[in-house]
Amino acid sequence: MAPQRRMTRQVQIGLxxxxxxxxxxxxxxxxxxLKELNIALRAxxxxxxxxxxxxxxxxxLNNAGFVYIFMGNYQGAEDTFRSAIGLKERLGDKKxxxxxxxxLADAYRGQCRFDDAASALQEALDAAVAIxxxxxxxxxxxxxxxxxxTRCDMPDANYKKADFDELYVPKAGADVSARLAYVKIKVKAPDELTVEADIGFPYQMQDLEDAEAPHFPAIVLLFPKGVESVLEGSGVTDEEENPVSFNASAFDGLLYGPGSYCRGGPQPLPLCKQYLYTFGAGHVLGWHIGANGWYHVEASLRVNLDAGLRLYICMPFGSVKLRSAAVAIDRPSAWGAVLLTAGNFLQGRSLETAKLPHVPHKSLYEGPAKAKIKSEAGTTMKYGVLCLEMIK
Known part of the structure; x- marks a missing residue:
């Protein structure tokens, strides 16, 4: 005769x-x-x-495994689910x-063991089909x-678009090494700004393009949110001074670097995933980038300079090597100080838009406003951001 279960004091404690x-x-x-579950388990x-x-x-054990998932302790969740599976296999309860x-698949997903997660889900699906x-x-x-x-940094199936602009740079940009040979910013009173840059891709062995982005978003000119600007003229020429296929579009929101996790991707983020981003309002300059191509970029803008200037020149490539930078100011006496800084996109497991939209890593110039400012210091940026700040 099989032993019968009795509602003992310990069982009551467990329940x-x-x-x-x-x-x-x-x-x-x-x-x-978890403390309560440990008491129940011992009982x-x-x-x-x-x-x-x-x-x-x-x-x-099953409940504890999901609590570990909620806490982000994916190894603890894996160990606990495995113990539960051993018992459930013995019991024969397929559901x-x-x-x-x-x-267990969620625990694997959190550790970025996507193949293991897929195997666990397939085994679960086979059991569900069997019953x-x-x-x-x-x-x-x-x-x-x-x-x-999750694996491919895609949005969730129920993803809803935001009421602000979002641009995801094609993943191909992560493997690109750009050379910013020269960038010049001209500040003309009272509200005119021009940007010129010579940028090349000497190690690019094939054309840089994407089915959804024939004009690769190579340079993005951003100002702080709320600052309005008008792009009055822009263009791109190749090293033979021939115009290339080019596109310019207004932008106000979040710019994601290549390989960033999608804002609307399945949650929670696995341990190996993060957001790579910057933000602001301005203009996206894109063009067809050919193998080993060099390009001269020009853009002229109107922007209110009464409260000062903070311009971010964003280049969403895995490596951006800057050689020379210059700032020309028509009326330097109208300004107090100038800061020119090289930095990178923000990276993290949350999107924080209440701070600066870049991580500064090298000061190229910090001092009084002058008619001509030039820096030959040079630097290498990862997902580069060149920031010009001018204070009245």
Whole structure:
């Protein structure tokens, strides 16, 4: 005769603390929930002679695994789910096993072990199909889709566009080494600004293009949010001074560097993923970039300079080597100080737009305004941002 389960004091403790853990977890008190689950686990293990309470222990482990997921402790989640799977395989409950395999896939996803996550989800899907649970099979199929979107930095299936501009630079830009041989910024009173640059791609072995972006967004001119500017003229010529196919468009929002995780991508972010971005209002200059091409870029803008100037010249390439930079000021006496700084795009696991839109790493000039300012210091930027700040 098989032994029967009895509602002992320890079992009551296990059930009580399991329920308390669920309430704590649902309100975000994850560490407290884990403490309750550990008490429940010890209580059930005390009474688990001959595997009588294997199902309860597996349930506690399963819940703990998801709490670890919520906390971002993906290794802890993996270890806990594996322990639960061992028990559930013995119990033969395929539906419960499939749910735990889905949790294990989440743990793998958080560690960027995407192939392992896909295998776990496929095993769970096979179990759901075997027991003809169509609802679970549909959910697991959606999870497989979300996993692939995570792997490829794509938006979630239910992604909703924001009410501001968002531009994702094609991933090919991450492998590009650009040479910024010369950049000159002219500040003309009262509200005129011109930018000239000679930029080349000497190590680019093939044309740099994307099916969705025939004009590669090579230079983006940004001002702080709320600063209005008008692009009055722009153009690009190659090294033989021939015009090249070119596009200029207004922009006001977030510019994402190549390889950035999508703002609307499946959450939470895996450990290996992050946002690569800058932000502001201005203009995107794009053109067809040919193999080993060199280009001269010109842009003239009107912008209100009454409150000073902060211009960001953004070049979303994996490496940008600057050789020479210059600033020409028509009326230097109208200005107090000038700062010219080289920096990089922001990187992180959250989008923060309340701070500066770049990470400064080298000062090229800091001092009084002069009619002509030139820096030959040179520097190499990763996803480069050249910032000119002029203070009244």
């Amino acid at each position: 009580s603390h399991s329920e308390k853990a669920k309430r704590l977890s649902s309100t975000g008190f994850y560490e407290e929930a 059930f293990e005390t009474e688990n002679r001959d595997g009588l309470w294997d199902d309860a222990i597996a349930g506690v 419960s096993l499939a749910a735990t395999l889905a949790g 003809k649970d169509d609802s679970m099979a549909k959910t697991l199929t959606a999870s497989l889709d979300a996993l692939e979107r």
